[in-house]
Amino acid sequence: xxxxxxxxxxxxxxxxxxxxxxxxxxxxxxxxxxxxxxxxxxxxxxxxxxxxxxxxxxxxxxxxxxxxxxxxxxxxxxxxxxxxxxxxxxxxxxxxxxxxxxxxxxxxxxxxxxxxxxxxxxxxxxxxxxxxxxxxxxxxxxxxxxxxxxxxxxxxxxxxxxxxxxxxxxxxxxxxxxxxxxxxxxxxxxxxxxxxxxxxxxxxxxxxxxxxxxxxxxxxxxxxxxxxxxxxxxxxxxxxxxxxxxxxxxxxxxxxxxxxxxxxxxxxxxxxxxxxxxxxxxxxxxxxxxxxxxxxxxxxxxxxxxxxxxxxxxxxxxxxxxxxxxxxxxxxxxxxxxxxxxxxxxxxxxxxxxxxxxxxxxxxxxxxxxxxxxxx
Numbered sequence: 001x002x003x004x005x006x007x008x009x010x011x012x013x014x015x016x017x018x019x020x021x022x023x024x025x026x027x028x029x030x031x032x033x034x035x036x037x038x039x040x041x042x043x044x045x046x047x048x049x050x051x052x053x054x055x056x057x058x059x060x061x062x063x064x065x066x067x068x069x070x071x072x073x074x075x076x077x078x079x080x081x082x083x084x085x086x087x088x089x090x091x092x093x094x095x096x097x098x099x100x101x102x103x104x105x106x107x108x109x110x111x112x113x114x115x116x117x118x119x120x121x122x123x124x125x126x127x128x129x130x131x132x133x134x135x136x137x138x139x140x141x142x143x144x145x146x147x148x149x150x151x152x153x154x155x156x157x158x159x160x161x162x163x164x165x166x167x168x169x170x171x172x173x174x175x176x177x178x179x180x181x182x183x184x185x186x187x188x189x190x191x192x193x194x195x196x197x198x199x200x201x202x203x204x205x206x207x208x209x210x211x212x213x214x215x216x217x218x219x220x221x222x223x224x225x226x227x228x229x230x231x232x233x234x235x236x237x238x239x240x241x242x243x244x245x246x247x248x249x250x251x252x253x254x255x256x257x258x259x260x261x262x263x264x265x266x267x268x269x270x271x272x273x274x275x276x277x278x279x280x281x282x283x284x285x286x287x288x289x290x291x292x293x294x295x296x297x298x299x300x301x302x303x304x305x306x307x308x309x310x311x312x313x314x315x316x317x318x319x320x321x322x323x324x325x326x327x328x329x330x331x332x333x334x335x336x337x338x339x340x341x342x343x344x345x346x347x348x349x350x351x352x353x354x355x356x357x358x359x360x361x362x363x364x365x366x367x368x369x370x371x372x373x374x375x376x
Contacts, residue, residue, distance in 0.1 A: 046073045047080070047126050047139035052107060054121075058114045060150040061161045062238060063093060063190055063213065068124060068141065070106040077128040077136075080106060085123045086143060089116030093213065111213055113192060119146040151236060153243065155199050160235035162191030165246065172250050175223050176364055180252055182231055183207075183221045183329065190238065193218045198233055205328070205335040221328060221335065224250075318356065319374035320344040326366035330355035338366065343374070 052067040070080055084092060090112045097108035112121070121143035128136045151157075170184035179202050186193075193216035198204055203223035210217045224231055231248045282305055326338040330352040338360065346368075349357040355367040 042134060043137050045139060046136050047071070047128060048073075049124065049126055049139055049141040051141070051144070054144060054146075056147060058119070058146055058148045059161055059236065059238065060114050060117055060148055061159070061192070061195070063111055063113045063161075063192060065109050065111050066121060067107050067109045068097075068126075070108060070126060071104060072106075072128065074128070074136070076130055076132050076134060078131050079129040080108070081127050081129060082108070082110075083125040083127070085125065087120065087122035089114065089119030089148065090121070090146070091115050092122070114146065114148045117148045117150055119148045120144070121146060153236070154234065156233045157199075157243070158233045158235050158246070159195050159197045160188065160191060160193070161238065162193075162235060163189040163238050165191065165235045165237075165244070167246060167248070170248050172248075172252050173365070174226075174252055176362065178226055179203075179223045180226055180228075180250060181221055181223050181328070182248060182250070183219070184248060185217065185219050186246075188216045188218075189214065191216050196220060198222055207329055207331050207334050219329075219331075316348045317345050318348050318358070320346055320358070320368055321372050321374055324368055324372035326358070326360065326368055327355070328366065330357070330367040337364075 048071040050069050052069040054066060055064050058064050068082075072080070082095070082097065084095070093111035093113060095110075097110055099109075100107045123140055123143050125138050125140045127138045130136060151161075165186060165188040168185045168187055170182065172180050172182045175181040186196075190213065193211055194206065194209055196206070196218060201222045201224055205221055207219040207221060209219070222231070229250050231250055232245055234243045234245050236242070237244045320340050320343065322340055322343050324340045324344075325336045326340070328335040328337050346358040346360060349359055349365065351357065352367070354370050356370055356373060358366055358368055360366055
């Protein structure tokens with residue numbers, strides 16, 4: 001009888017324990033699974049999805065939005081997450097949606113870029129992140145085919161497709177005996193602005209850019225023939241559904257290359273004019289002294305004469321270290337068009353923050369970082 005009682009209490013203790021211990025072949029404990037931590041599974045459909053808008057026509061290269069309208073029949077969630085699969089001919093811009101809520105619906109907007117005419121939206125699988133650790137069944141919205149058409153642009157097309165593309169600044173300066181360099185800053189909306197590329201130019205390059213769906217900005221340079229009096233290129237305007245021409249009048253400025261306010265160098269372009277004005281003032285003072293015979297006022301001649309002599313001093317020659325980069329613009333990580341292979345002495349033409357403007361032996365203008373200037 002005592003043996004039966006012992007066996008009874010042993011079985012009871014097993015059922016009263018709230019976990020299961022797992023052992024390996026050597027009776028070593030491997031893991032403990034607590035029953036209270038096991039999530040609850042449900043096959044009940046709680047999510048309903050449908051496309052709220054699909055564009056009827058898309059231009060190849062266009063960035064376009066797709067909005068998914070989502071309804072949940074449960075409030076037991078903290079978020080809705082999405083998984084994309086089986087996309088074709090498109091590039092996904094954002095995996096995390098831009099979300100708005102209207103009444104009981106969630107409107108989640110994703111942006112895509114069409115890279116092929118045979119494009120198809122991805123299958124979109126939605127999951128609930130449960131607040132009570134319940135695992136709900138996911139719901140999948142099947143992707144649909146898209147009507148993507150390719151443009152047939154002229155040769156001056158810039159590869160830009162946007163709602164808007166506007167020049168905010170531009171400047172032209174001499175590059176060498178045969179070419180001018182044009183630097184411009186442009187702003188665009190709904191645009192992959194880094195795709196900017198121009199035809200029939202000697203040289204071109206991206207200096208800096210900030211790219212976002214709502215507003216993008218780019219600083220770009222092109223080197224063109226000196227014979228060109230008006231530099232033009234086109235972009236495709238999605239709002240007006242046609243090609244727009246961007247025109248830059250070529251007015252060569254002997255001043256330093258500037259594209260932004262923080263790139264503006266110390267002004268040395270009007271030194272000759274300043275010198276002539278100072279000399280003219282000195283001549284006027286001298287005539288007044290001789291006319292009034294007030295020789296004591298000769299001291300006034302010191303100021304214009306000294307200033308003229310100061311302006312007449314040649315530009316400072318600076319020493320550039322070996323293997324130093326000469327930049328096209330005073331921008332870090334900008335375009336490098338020459339590298340010194342020995343210690344070089346060049347004439348300083350001005351300064352901008354961390355850069356010094358120099359005149360090369362071939363009369364081209366470049367910028368060198370101050371840290372690459374020899375120190376004595």
